[in-house]
Each structure stands twice: as structure tokens, then as C-alpha cells.
Amino acid sequence: MSRFIYWTSVVLCSGFLILPLLMVWPLAFNPSSFLTYPMEGFTFDWFVKVMTEPGWTRPMWNSLKVACGVTVLSLIIGGLAAMGVMMTRRGTQIVLSALFVSPLVVPSVVVAVAFAYAFGRVGLGGGYFSLVLAHSIVATPLVFLSIITSLRGLDPNLDLAGASMGASRRYRFFTITLPLTAPGFAAGAVFAFITSFDEVVLALFLADPGSMTLPIALFAGLRDRLEPTIVVVAVLLSLVSMLFLMLLSYLQKRNAAPRS
């Protein structure tokens, strides 16, 4: 009986989540420029259009650049924060962890308005750097959590052993800590990348026309040009997200593997 309930719920939930996507995706291959069924044929023309039209390629490129910048910045901040917190006492650890995770709790709109105002005051504008900074604030908590979980699974005596043998803190990090917690860092990097690539609220509030990211272009396209290119971009975004999530799942399994 429980197996029946299990499989029924799996099918229903997956259906609920995937069905809307499955209904829309085929339209990316529809030669007609209207988003209607039945399909008139099968073509990759819209894919070609998206890959060549600057109206799409520029936002794609911007998203990629920002996501890479965010990954690097949040890895550094989140990684250093995780290692620092590990060195404090239990009580301090709880307080600091809560602080570093807090950006996740604040609504993105609030963060967006705050940054738009603050960056405007400082004269930072809506370019590459402001997007990277803003996205990093919301990506760092995930990186922090991923890395600190990894660090917690590490035997503290390993680092002490390294120290007793004369290894400096830097040498110990690269020869002992990093190799053993690499999945945590990698998972953190993937989290940061996906978060930035998919992020729309902060981007909408902050980006100037030249730094428009892919989600913004998609959003604008929904209003102005309701044609299959929208669906193509949606399909591409979904594929990228799915690939990264699979990568994440693989890395998290490796992260949880016993190490002593």
C-alpha cells in the first residue's frame, strides 16, 4: 500500500512540476512565429536566431560574465568566512553562521531596493561590478553553508598534525584542507553560479541597458516579442540549470562520502 502511495505521489508531483514545461518546450521547434498548437513542423531556426541575434547573445554573454565573477567572489568570501567561523567557539559559531546566512532570509525586492539606492548614492551605476556585488551577497550564504558543512566533516587533528610537522597555514590549506573538502568548494561554486545565472529581481532593479542579463531579456521579451525565441531561451536556461543541478547532486554525494 505504501508503495502505491509513494509512486502515485511521485507521479503527481513530478507531473505538476514538469507538465507545464513539457507543454511549452516543443514550441521552440515550431516554425510558426505564433506560440500556438498544433505544431506546423520542426525547425532549429529559432535556436539559430537566438545564438546569432545580438538582442539575445549580449544578455547571454552578460549573464555568463556576471555569474563567473559572482562565483569567484562568493567562493573567496564564503570560503574565508567558513574557515574563520570554524576557528571560533561554539556560541560564536552559531551567531556568526546566522549572520552569514541572513541574506537568504531577506526578500530579494528589499535587497534590490537597498542596493539600487546605495549604489546610486556611491555612484556605482548599473554595470558589471554592481551586479556582481549584489549577486554575491545573495550567493555567498549558500557557498558558506556548503563549505562549512564540508569543513565540519574534517578531523581537526589532521590540521594539527600538519602544523606539528612544520607546515604553514597556507601550505596546510592547499595540501590538507582543500583536497579533503574540495567537493564542498565545488558544490559551493555551482550554487553561486546557478544563483547568479537565474537571478532576476536584483538584475531588474540594478542593471543598466548595456548590462542586461538573460533573465531580464526574457522578461522583456515576454512583454514585447511573444515569439518562439522566448521559448528557446527558456529551454536553454532549463537545460543549463538541469546540468548544473546534476553536477551538484554528484558533488554532494562525494561530499558526504566517509572521510577519516
Place this chain on the structure above:
Amino acid sequence: MTSLEIKQIDKHYGAVQALHDVSLSIKKGEFVTLLGPSGSGKTTLLKILAGFEPVTSGTVTMDGRDITALSPEKRNFGLVFQGYALFPHMSVYDNIAYPLRVRRQSKSQIDERVRSLLELVQLRPYANRRPQELSGGQQQRVALARALVFKPDVLLLDEPMSALDKKLRHDLQEELRDIHKTLGTTFINVTHDQEEAMHMSDRIAIMDHGRIQQYDTAHTLYRHPASRFVAEFVGKSNVFKGEIRGSGPDATFHSANFDMPVGDVNETSSTMMIRPEDAEITTAPPLDGRVTLPAKVVSSTYSGDRALYTLTLKDGGPFIAYGAARSGVHPDGAEIFVSFAAKDTIALA
């Protein structure tokens, strides 16, 4: 020739005082054991020697140099951890080579040293294995090799054999003693196992509640314990409280169970102790001037070469004594006599 001088160390963890005025002098090449029950402060002292914990007050001096505040990286001390702390992502070879690579030695130098240490701990065929693939005893030997490969001034061992079974412990104790003799490095071992301490050490520092109770050779600790704690911690003992009556050559030690002339052995303590191997069990009183107590056998532990008897005396108090086991063992409930000479008793402070 003193190698390591520990002077008046106090250590506080917040309101708790872990070490009280601890002082020790360790000679170069000595094998010293810090022996004590859990919470005695022995591991805290070791951490201070390793540089992992700061002192609240006091100094640690090495060959005249003050190293109290020196970071662990700069101390050149080898460390064998309780859980071995071997690097799981490296082979046995790379684990042992690690401290040499840190010191940027040449590949051939490293290879020569690692191979000679592998030979010393008899693990040559395991060079390319991962630590997880080895048994506990083998892992301990890798940890030992790794801690000795860079020729440290001192080797610190934190209960390295606590996770091993008895037979393995015995074998490794001998190996450790041999390695110590071969290399001549100063060894400082921490353990709660008094047998281990007695088997391996030149001198033993007995610790209790953060203080050094006595620091001496195993023989002196055993035959001349400074306190009741030491007497009972090192080896088995029978302790009697009483009072000295009279003085001079007619003085006697009077206790609930017996009176014993102490005049000619010059003892003035109100607590005295007799080791179980110094007491003899007979079926009839020997009447030869020794103190003789009637007792009843409660139980016995047969070890092949002899038996250890747990007895009760007339007043219900316990007594343990060894007896020869060649012709059998006294049965439980048997009424026997246990005797010991006054000169074999040990006065406790």
C-alpha cells in the same frame, strides 16, 4: 644534561584550573611517561608541550631556549596522535614524506629517509597503500614513522595504543622501546595504562588533578610511593590506616587488624601498605615473627604461573595476595592465613 625544562606551569580553562604548578626536568634521550587517570591534566600538558595550547603562567625551555610561546610549526617536535591523524588522501609513502616535503628536501633525500623509516617500522610492502586499508597497529606505525622521519628533537605520544588490543599493545610497546634505543630521541608518552608506563619508561611522572604526584623511575615509584594515590595507582596494593604507639625501638603500628613492631624499620606514617606479592598464603600460621592474619578466600584469578586471591579479613576488610598455583588453587570460602614481614611494608605519607 637537561633537554626539556618545564617550570611551574599553571593552566586555566576559564574558571577550571587544569594544571597546578607543574614542573619537570627531562634529560636528552630519556623516555618519560606522563601517567594518570582521565582528567589528571596529562593531555593538557602534552598539548602545551606541542604548542597547541598556551600556558596561563610558567615556562617551557628546550636546551636553554624559551619555547613557551613558540608556534607548533617551529618546534620541530614529532607528534603521534591518539587517532593517528593520517592523511586519508595520501599513500603511506606520501604521509611519511610530508614533513620532508614541507622542509623542501630533495627527492632523493626524501626517498632515502622514507624508505629507512618504512624499514624501521617494518611496513616496506605497504608504501603505496592508503591508511584506510591498514590495520590499527599498522596505522600507528605509519604515524610513528611520519613523526620521526624529520629527526625531531622530541617525540610526543598521546595515548597511541589506546585503540589496540592487549597482545598488539604488548608487541608495539617492545617495538617502541627498541626504536627509542635505536634512535636516542627524547620520548614523552601520555597514558593511563600503568603497565605500559612501567614497561617502556626511564622515568614516570604520575599526575592527578593537574599536579605531579611523583616523578621517578618505575622501580622507585613501586617500592617507595610518595602517597597513597601513587601506591594504589601503580600496581596493586593493600592499604591499612592506623596509629603509631610508643616510640623508639618499641614503637608499634596499631591498626584494626593487627599490631606490627616498627621500631627497627623507622616508620612513622599512619598509613602503611603491603604489595600482594610480598604476602604469603599458608594453610597454617607460620609463627615466624611475621604479621599473620586469618582470612577467607572470596575468589581467585588463575593466570597459569600464579593465582591472585581476593580475601576478606576477620573485620570484613579486603586483602589481595598472590599465591603459587603449581599444586592447585585454594577454593572459594577456604580459611587460610596470610603473612607478611614488617620490613616489606611501605609507609605512605
